[in-house]
Amino acid sequence: xxxxxxxxxxxxxxxxxxxxxxxxxxxxxxxxxxxxxxxxxxxxxxxxxxxxxxxxxxxxxxxxxxxxxxxxxxxxxxxxxxxxxxxxxxxxxxxxxxxxxxxxxxxxxxxxxxxxxxxxxxxxxxxxxxxxxxxxxxxxxxxxxxxxxxxxxxxxxxxxxxxxxxxxxxxxxxxxxxxxxxxxxxxxxx
Amino acid sequence: xxxxxxxxxxxxxxxxxxxxxxxxxxxxxxxxxxxxxxxxxxxxxxxxxxxxxxxxxxxxxxxxxxxxxxxxxxxxxxxxxxxxxxxxxxxxxxxxxxxxxxxxxxxxxxxxxxxxxxxxxxxxxxxxxxxxxxxxxxxxxxxxxxxxxxxxxxxxxxxxxxxxxxxxxxxxxxxxxxxxxxxxxxxxxx
DNA sequence: CTATTAAACTAACAATTGTTAGTTTTAATT
DNA sequence: AATTAAAACTAACAATTGTTAGTTTAATAG
Numbered sequence: 001x002x003x004x005x006x007x008x009x010x011x012x013x014x015x016x017x018x019x020x021x022x023x024x025x026x027x028x029x030x031x032x033x034x035x036x037x038x039x040x041x042x043x044x045x046x047x048x049x050x051x052x053x054x055x056x057x058x059x060x061x062x063x064x065x066x067x068x069x070x071x072x073x074x075x076x077x078x079x080x081x082x083x084x085x086x087x088x089x090x091x092x093x094x095x096x097x098x099x100x101x102x103x104x105x106x107x108x109x110x111x112x113x114x115x116x117x118x119x120x121x122x123x124x125x126x127x128x129x130x131x132x133x134x135x136x137x138x139x140x141x142x143x144x145x146x147x148x149x150x151x152x153x154x155x156x157x158x159x160x161x162x163x164x165x166x167x168x169x170x171x172x173x174x175x176x177x178x179x180x181x182x183x184x185x186x187x188x189x190x
Numbered sequence: 191x192x193x194x195x196x197x198x199x200x201x202x203x204x205x206x207x208x209x210x211x212x213x214x215x216x217x218x219x220x221x222x223x224x225x226x227x228x229x230x231x232x233x234x235x236x237x238x239x240x241x242x243x244x245x246x247x248x249x250x251x252x253x254x255x256x257x258x259x260x261x262x263x264x265x266x267x268x269x270x271x272x273x274x275x276x277x278x279x280x281x282x283x284x285x286x287x288x289x290x291x292x293x294x295x296x297x298x299x300x301x302x303x304x305x306x307x308x309x310x311x312x313x314x315x316x317x318x319x320x321x322x323x324x325x326x327x328x329x330x331x332x333x334x335x336x337x338x339x340x341x342x343x344x345x346x347x348x349x350x351x352x353x354x355x356x357x358x359x360x361x362x363x364x365x366x367x368x369x370x371x372x373x374x375x376x377x378x379x380x
Numbered sequence: 381c382t383a384t385t386a387a388a389c390t391a392a393c394a395a396t397t398g399t400t401a402g403t404t405t406t407a408a409t410t
Numbered sequence: 411a412a413t414t415a416a417a418a419c420t421a422a423c424a425a426t427t428g429t430t431a432g433t434t435t436a437a438t439a440g
Contacts, residue, residue, distance in 0.1 A: 006416095006417080020298070021214075021298060021299075022212050022213075022214055022215075022295070022296075022298075023212075023215075024211075024212055024214035024215035025212075025213075025214035025299065027396080027397065027398080028397080028398060028399080029396090029397085029398095037417085037418065037419090038418075038419060038420080039398080039399085040399080040400080040401095040418090040419075040420080040421090041417065041418050041419070043398095043399070043400080044416075044417050044418075045417085048398080048399080049398065049399090079379065082378070105212070105295060106212075108210065108211060108212075109211075109215065133378075136378070140380055141379070141380060142378050142379065142380055143372070143376070143377075143378060143379070143380050145369055145372050145373060145378075146358075146361075146365065146369035148354075148357070148358030148361070149358070149361075149366070149369035149370060149373060150369075150373060150378060152353075152354035152357070152358070153347050153370060153373055154347075154378075156346070156347050156350040156351070156353060156354060157343050157344075157346050157347035157350075159350070160346040160347075160349075160350055161346070163342075163346060164338075164342035164346060167338070167342070168336075168338030168339070168342070171336075171338070171339075175336065176339070179335055179336035179339040179340075180339060180343060182333075182335050183335060183339060183340060183343055183377070184377060184378055185377045185378055185379040186333070186376075186377040186379060187333075187373070187374060187375045187376040187377030188272070188323075188326070188332050188333060188340060188344075188374055188375055189269065189331070189332065189333070189375040189376060190330055190331060190332055190333050190334075194386095196386095196387080217426080217427065217428080218427080218428060218429080219426090219427085219428095227387085227388065227389090228388075228389065228390080229428085229429085230388090230389075230390080230391090230429080230430080230431095231387065231388050231389070233428095233429070233430080234386075234387050234388075235387085238428080238429080239428065239429090381440105382439100382440085383438100383439085383440080384437100384438080384439080384440095385436100385437085385438075385439095386435105386436085386437075386438090387434105387435085387436080387437095388433100388434080388435070388436085389432100389433075389434065389435080390431105390432090390433080390434095391430105391431090391432090391433100392429100392430085392431085392432105393428105393429085393430075393431095394427100394428100394429095394430105395426100395427075395428090395429105396425105396426080396427065396428100397424100397425075397426065397427075398423105398424100398425090398426100399422100399423080399424095399425105400421105400422085400423075400424105401420105401421090401422085401423095402419100402420090402421090402422105403418105403419075403420080403421105404417105404418080404419065404420095405416105405417085405418065405419080406415105406416080406417075406418080407414100407415085407416075407417095408413100408414085408415080408416090409412100409413080409414075409415095410411100410412085410413075410414090
């Protein structure tokens, strides 16, 4: 079932507004005004405010899940796997930072099935990343430092890239990947 | 002017709720219920919902500003300065993670003077951290990698520590500091 | 005991919320 | 030109929002 152009437009506009003020602070009238129509007209295209949130978040969450599964079950080296995870975050951040911001800040406003579905995906994602780090420590490719700190310090940094990637100019996809991998792998110190 | 115990309590309860659902999604009735009183009773202690937000955010923002200024104008080595910044984030995260979450997610719901005051502090804070990194690159203590990536990758990771520090057990203040500094300074790679 | 103050209460307000019903306009197809 | 379908509109709804006014209870001080 193809999603109509107008619906896609609504989702994009909503994501942008949600990024700025958060899901709860954005009203249907806000979204409508940003599209130069009345709030009631939105309901010709979408079922509810909730549906917009779901469509924004779940699609991206599923993409993360899919690619992460591929990376984990590949036979790349640990460092290459981590580089692929970084690449994944960069790609999605550059393509759809609004939706990513929404996923990060508003996932708790999902309800029922969708909420537990999302939480499950997020837990699996973290568990997969933990597995990569763990393997790396065991096979000697990574330092024997605190595993959880490695996992979360890096993940939280990747997850909030949407907050700053556009602030510094001249940061194309390749430069970003090189700089970040260098930082995580070799650190700041000279 | 001393803040009454009851007012402090309201602020603490509100911060916890704001952390869970965000400022906009939490109602005065939610806060009241969490304190086993009625919403109207809150107004014996606070002036408005906005005031609660301001009190939560500004105090912490000022503390960050204050300590960061001390660090920048000290004559410590670059690495020691960075370690102090990490220490600062750890201290505040452990002491008041609710307020920190609120600062991170709900600062945009500040208004007028307070909003610009906050933004100014945040910009100064980033500029100060940037200065530390810059110095370090110039005096050879840090690698000559992309400065902005260093600044924001580390800052964003420190800022979201409240999301995970409690998840992994046995992470006391000292272990946390050692693990994080090791990760940022020397990286993952063995 | 009395007076005073702090802090709770009930009841209600005006504004805003997501959403629906019914209608008109616009665009596309026959 | 007539018909149909898509997408906008107006008007309104019930619920919820932050907040106020006025009142009662609980605690404290003289």
